[in-house]
Amino acid sequence: MRKTILILSAAAAALAAAPAMAAGGGGGSGGLPSSSGPRVDPAEAFRDGVEALQAKDYKKAEKKFGDVLSAAPKHPEANYYMALAKIGNGKSKNAVRYLEKAIKERPNFVEARERLALVSIELGEPDVAREQLTAIEGLKAECAAAGDCEAAFVARVDTAIERVNAAMGAATATEGPDAAAPAETAEPEGAPEDASGDAPSDDQSSDDQPADDQLSLFFAPRDEGVSHYMGAVRLINEARYGEAIADLHKAQAIVGPHPDILNYLGYSHRKLGIMDKAQDYYAQALALDPDHKGATEYLGELYLEIGEIDEARRQLARLDAICAFGCVEREDLARLIALKETDRRAERQ
């Protein structure tokens, strides 16, 4: 039998209860009731937001993704969904900055680029649409050059190109920004099958457009997100960091902002030597859960690697405060700092 390995993060163990739990944990290993009051769990708000989008309750979706983004402003999919909610509420113009943010955080975010192109056509800015079209075409060339094009990704890129071209054609044919039937863009697609069981809409696009792989992935059951995460942990154990990052992106697209995922994104980038991104991911993890032991430890390791021992020691002090009953994260960081100090002394002699 093929292995169906579930690889679970252990780091997750204490923390996965995450923010809700960890926020009140008061350090140590127990999840004690918080005295600082409840706070939004962005992963939960994300889940609620996705459900609202599926139910076409755009008001609620906008509120929920607003909550998500206030805790995790960089989460690409949350930005994208916020844009869909805005569009659903008839506020296409407001959607633009969320789409731009989503693209900035995840440049190969085809859906966001496609949506930005379509919205721009609607808003009478064909130049922006053309820019996105070029960028979308570039994505295919990019992955081909890297030799890692996934078939589903290429298919999705082709779909996007087709859709944007069609919308541009329609817009020029009728020579007006309002010509692209608003229904087409005002109705964010991507809701899962079960939600589209209602009467066929007048949105002709849903009939002749192929199933949207990427989008249905976003709406995948939460378990699927968890198994992407677990796959990533295994890949990290095998030192396959690039692939791990891809899995982690898929995980966070489904699960929403989660400190464990962000922590491993930081870790994988650090192992690839991309220190600025790594640092940014650790910061995001710690923004969601200031007491995240893994991110605190790994950020300390990052400081060690870039020669900032004092900053590393500060992380160690943080771990001492967080881990009232000791923790392996503290032990590991302490050992690495001691090693570094020994190395330095040896160098000086």
Added chain:
Amino acid sequence: MIIRLAAAALCCSQAAAEPLEDARWARPDADIVRILTTSPGECLRPPATKEEARRVEIGRAAFRTPFLFGGTAARAGLSCNSCHRDGHDNPDFFLEGLSGAPGAADVTSSVFSKVREDGVFNPVTIPTLVDAGKKSSFGATSPHGSLDEFIASAVDEEFAGAPPPSVIPAIAAYVAALDSAACPKEPAKTTLDAAMKDARRALLTAQAAFESGDAETASFLLLAARGALGRVHQRLQGDRLEKERATLTALSAAIGDVRAAAGDKQAALAGMPTLLDQFDAAQRSLRRARKKTLFEPKALRRWLEAREEAPH
């Protein structure tokens, strides 16, 4: 054996929200109250010599602490005792993707350290270690000729641990001392006193290690003692036990202070009597609140029910 375990607590999952470490490995349909308030009972033969006693005590503490391991295993709170409860098997053990059926674990699988995967899902029933010392070959999957070797490979290869040199032989001595002739008649109760006693034994063993000049082992044992107190702390939930939690946290910090001075034998030894006094005072005050802790089946049941009802 190559047990590379997954950690119980999945990212982002409900199970991960489990604050009680001892419940993380429980199969889904298990009677959590029973698991958290009883254990099979330790079958520990009294040591024949002082030297054996010293080693067995180190091994006993190491067997019960996640700090024996590194990597994901330690971070998940796994210890030898998670799988081999009181040195027995563990029919309630379950880890999704690793166990197949409850009570088993795939010993050629993934995750706690760098992988030596066989690509097959083949969980093996967790064996009891009682009387294992009388065997001549250990582990079915990848047999070793001695307990020391078997345990060394488990700790190092599977669980990414790197304990002080004294520890592996000490665990072997502990396992070898598990004898069916020494089994208690009834299962043991997991009480506040029993849990505190585990921590205190680790402290006394640390003191002995300082005396014999083995600061590294002493330091490891002090850390194990802090971890044991942490597991007690997990059982002190709710506003009414705030004072008791603070007492434990202060005690743990005091152990940390002695540990920080571990390099200085005289200072460390000088600190031990005060530490033990503080320990005993803490235990007395905790004892007064005993009924409110999650060591009490009644309180535990109520707490679990309340948690079930709470919106997540």
